[in-house]
Amino acid sequence: MKLLVSALMALALFLPAAGWSQDEGETLRRARTLFFDRHYAEARDAWRQVHSTGEGSEAALYWIARCSEKLGESERALKEYGAYLESHPSDETLPEEARTSRVALAAKLYKSGKRQHLDVLERALRDSNRTVRYFAALQMASLGPKTGGPAVPVLQEILRSEVDEDLVERAKLALLRVDRSALAEASPPPAAGSGGSKARWIRVRIWEKGAQKPQLSLNLPVFLADMVFNSLPDEARDELREEGFDASSFWERLKTSGPTDILSVESDDETRVEVWIE
Numbered sequence: 001m002k003l004l005v006s007a008l009m010a011l012a013l014f015l016p017a018a019g020w021s022q023d024e025g026e027t028l029r030r031a032r033t034l035f036f037d038r039h040y041a042e043a044r045d046a047w048r049q050v051h052s053t054g055e056g057s058e059a060a061l062y063w064i065a066r067c068s069e070k071l072g073e074s075e076r077a078l079k080e081y082g083a084y085l086e087s088h089p090s091d092e093t094l095p096e097e098a099r100t101s102r103v104a105l106a107a108k109l110y111k112s113g114k115r116q117h118l119d120v121l122e123r124a125l126r127d128s129n130r131t132v133r134y135f136a137a138l139q140m141a142s143l144g145p146k147t148g149g150p151a152v153p154v155l156q157e158i159l160r161s162e163v164d165e166d167l168v169e170r171a172k173l174a175l176l177r178v179d180r181s182a183l184a185e186a187s188p189p190p191a192a193g194s195g196g197s198k199a200r201w202i203r204v205r206i207w208e209k210g211a212q213k214p215q216l217s218l219n220l221p222v223f224l225a226d227m228v229f230n231s232l233p234d235e236a237r238d239e240l241r242e243e244g245f246d247a248s249s250f251w252e253r254l255k256t257s258g259p260t261d262i263l264s265v266e267s268d269d270e271t272r273v274e275v276w277i278e
Helices: 004-014 022-038 039-054 059-072 074-086 094-111 114-125 130-141 145-161 166-180 182-185 222-230 236-243 247-255
Strands: 203-207 216-221 259-265 272-275
Touching: 004 203, 022 059, 039 059, 039 145, 059 074, 059 094, 074 094, 094 114, 094 130, 114 130, 130 166, 145 166, 145 182, 166 182, 166 203, 166 259
Parallel strands: none
Antiparallel strands: 203 216, 203 272, 259 272
């Protein structure tokens, strides 16, 4: 979804501005060229100039904020996106992107210790736009169980109503972090004779920096993992036992533990690895 929005924004930015004077058109061309050449400080000044003409002021406010975000000036960008939204823009695409950008910035600032921005995420949980609401819930859940609690109803909404597998899996993982009982409530009951809450899948997801969808998705049926685990050589079992682990009982407890977050790691380059069982 974010990729589509970004593509539409890029297309809109390069469309000619009908009805503008030649000078105003040149100013706009310079602003957009500087932005896509990644000269963000110069681009911000150019977009301010576009805004000062009075023509295209709505879009210019958005791109000013986007430049600040690219420059790493998070608090400034948060305020500038807010100013853009307060102008009640008529565009259908940029406001959604501005609201999701504010959510991401607020979460980033919260994690850096600036807790006063939590209200941005809380308001976004009630946004009428589904994309903004879902994104806010996922971001809020990443702040931990205590802070992420208000995101639970929206995460459950995703499980009940969405068919996008990646989105559903992310919501499940978020609920595992915040409230495992809420995941059980939102999940369909096991079929008769299925053996209760016994796990069926081991799921692995790897996200690269900034990606909205995982670059690697692996769903391993537990019965296949069973085969691998049961085929461990005696030497490996003995080594585990020496370390204080009973391999057989550990695996049986894991399979019957219900939804469990096994591993969550984020590397220095912001690649994220998630492993869980359900």
